[in-house]
Structures are given as structure tokens and as C-alpha cells.
Amino acid sequence: MTADDDYFDRLVDVDALAEFLTEELGPVEEYDVYRHEEGHSNETLFVDWGDRELVIRRPPPGETADTAHDVLREYKVIDALQETDVPVPPTVAATDDHSIIGSDFYVMDRLRGAVLRDSEPETFANEQARRRIGTELVDTLASIHELDYESVGLGEFGRPAGYTQRQVDRWGKQLSWAFEVTAEEREVPTLETVGEWLQENCPDEHPHTLVHGDFKLDNVMFDPEPPAELLAVFDWEMATLGDPRADLGWMLSYWREEKDETTSREEFVSTFMTHPDYPTREELVERWEDQTGYEFEHERFYRALAVYKLAALGEMFFRRYLEGNSDDPMYPRMEQQVPDLADRALRIIEGDEPL
Structure with a gap:
């Protein structure tokens, strides 16, 4: 197992997450999870759940839910903004049950588009x-x-x-x-x-x-x-x-x-x-x-x-x-x-x- 594999295993229990998503969204035949590499604070995971693309946000492993890593607080504001003029991703679910992946986390739909960092499309x-x-x-x-x-x-x-x-x-x-x-x-x-x-x-x-x-x-x-x-x-x-x-x-x-x-x-x-x-x-x-x-x-x-x-x-x-x-x-x-x-x-x- 590489260091990257070990870190990924600290971020997510793939089987436990599948059980949670099955309860929330229903069963699927195709399922995959992978890490977004560009984050510098909270961790972002991408999930393919059948034909649906999801995003998981969780704190770094070992971190407590302080102001900088309180993902349920982040979920609260995004969820509150769903029907407003502020554009945000659609929320799916959130939980404070650490038995699933070892931390609080929330789920939202993944959006596809252009993020302008170093250059313009x-x-x-x-x-x-x-x-x-x-x-x-x-x-x-x-x-x-x-x-x-x-x-x-x-x-x-x-x-x-x-x-x-x-x-x-x-x-x-x-x-x-x-x-x-x-x-x-x-x-x-x-x-x-x-x-x-x-x-x-x-x-x-x-x-x-x-x-x-x-x-x-x-x-x-x-x-x-x-x-x-x-x-x-x-x-x-x-x-x-x-x-x-x-x-x-x-x-x-x-x-x-x-x-x-x-x-x-x-x-x-x-x-x-x-x-x-x-x-x-x-x-x-x-x-x-x-x-x-x-x-x-x-x-x-x-x-x-x-x-x-x-x-x-x-x-x-x-x-x-x-x-x-x-x-x-x-x-x-x-x-x-x-x-x-x-x-x-x-x-x-x-x-x-x-x-």
C-alpha cells in the first residue's frame, strides 16, 4: 500500500459510504470514489453513484470541527441558500455520524464547468x-x-x-x-x-x-x-x-x-x-x-x-x-x-x- 492509498483509506470507508448513500439515494450498480487533489483545507471526494455525480466534503483526518473545518456549518449555509439568488450546488445530505467515514461530512451534487485559476478558457x-x-x-x-x-x-x-x-x-x-x-x-x-x-x-x-x-x-x-x-x-x-x-x-x-x-x-x-x-x-x-x-x-x-x-x-x-x-x-x-x-x-x- 502506498502513502497515497493509506491517506485515502483514512478519508473514507468505501463500503460504509456506499451503505449511507444507498439509504439516501437508493441502490446502484456502478460506484466509485476518488479524491480531489487541489484542496488546501477541507477534503473533497468525488463519487460516481450510478449515473449521478456527487461531491463529499469532510475535514482532514484527525482534525476537530473547529471554525476552519466545520463542514456541517458549511452545509448549513449552502442548504439555506438553495432557493435564493445566490448560486450554490444542490445539497443532498449531511451527517454527524462518525461511524461512516470517521468524521462529519456532507454530500452535494457535482457541477461541471470552468474554474478560472491560472488562465482563462x-x-x-x-x-x-x-x-x-x-x-x-x-x-x-x-x-x-x-x-x-x-x-x-x-x-x-x-x-x-x-x-x-x-x-x-x-x-x-x-x-x-x-x-x-x-x-x-x-x-x-x-x-x-x-x-x-x-x-x-x-x-x-x-x-x-x-x-x-x-x-x-x-x-x-x-x-x-x-x-x-x-x-x-x-x-x-x-x-x-x-x-x-x-x-x-x-x-x-x-x-x-x-x-x-x-x-x-x-x-x-x-x-x-x-x-x-x-x-x-x-x-x-x-x-x-x-x-x-x-x-x-x-x-x-x-x-x-x-x-x-x-x-x-x-x-x-x-x-x-x-x-x-x-x-x-x-x-x-x-x-x-x-x-x-x-x-x-x-x-x-x-x-x-x-x-
């Missing part, structure tokens, strides 16, 4: 499709923020008051944890400067809406055929009630423009949307403001916070690499990429990377 390589990608993305974010979350049963889904301050505090603590080890290799004083500025400039008040928490271009799926319709939003594990401007700032941190200063070492963002056919960040913000009725106040704060969070993630990756807890080839590159992100956050604060 050839069918989207035209002005109309490129503009539509941007407008569909921001329109969908607006639909999340416009949702009457109480009417769909999400009134107790989070604590929206103080959300933004908690974000600043949380990511500062994550950085401090990472620095306990990484500072022995190199320090990143710029990040401390950025963190202090965020503390001093954190807005006292903000609107209260449903927030996705990780809304960006590669967490949505498009119909691969024109006119680039957005089919579904994925990865709701960080969803809660909070500050919609933080969601917008996060999305914008991944939306690069030709005018932006870049380095060859940046890992977290694609750059194909620097093509002039794509909407600018200003255009995306204006469209979001028009649809939600909110103004993107304190825009430098929210964009700097997003890049600060990216840098904190990178520094946590770097600590794990230094401690020998990961063989991901991306992690050692964080030694230089985190300082690059820190510099970018400072440029935003100082007005050198404008909206």
Missing part, C-alpha cells in the same frame, strides 16, 4: 466574456450581501458586530504564532507596521450581512460556454455574519491590474485579468455599490487587511515548512513571498497601489 478569450466574468463575479458577491439572512434561517449564524476588529486581532495572533519560529530565519518588520496601522484604522461600525469569507475568482464556477454565466459559489467554510466590505476587499486583492507593481515571486494571485478587456477594480466597486447600496468606505483599510491576511497565511505556511510539517513545494518560497506581500500591503496603505 479559450471560449472566454474575448471582450464580452471577459467583462462578463468580472460583472458576474461582483454581482454574485452583491447577491450574498443583499440576502435577508434571517429569512433563510441564518439569523444565528454568526456575531456580525465587531467582526472586522476580530479579523484584525485574529490575523495578528496568527502572525505572532508564525513569527515564533520564522523570525529565526528572517524578520518581516513591515508586517508589524501594517498590523499597527490596521489596529489604529479599523472602522468602528460596518453593515451586517452574510459574508462568504473567501470570495474570489477560483472559488466560483462558470458555464464553459458563452456567455460566461456563473453557475455556483464554492468553499463556504469561512462563511458567517460580518462585514461585507471585508469580503469585497478580499475579492479585490486577487483582482490584479496592469498598473500594479508585481514581483516574480507572488504565488497567491493570477494575472490574466490584467488584460484591458476585464473590468477594473474601480468598475467592480462601483457595480457593487450600486447593487448593495453600501459605499466602499475605508477602501485602503479593507484592501490592506486582505493582503495582510494573505501574508499571515504565507507566514504560517513558512513556519510549518521550517518545522518539517509539510512537503508542499510552495511553503519554502514564502520566505520571500511574505515580505513581498507585506510591501504590497504598505503600498496600499500609502496610496501607491490605488483602487
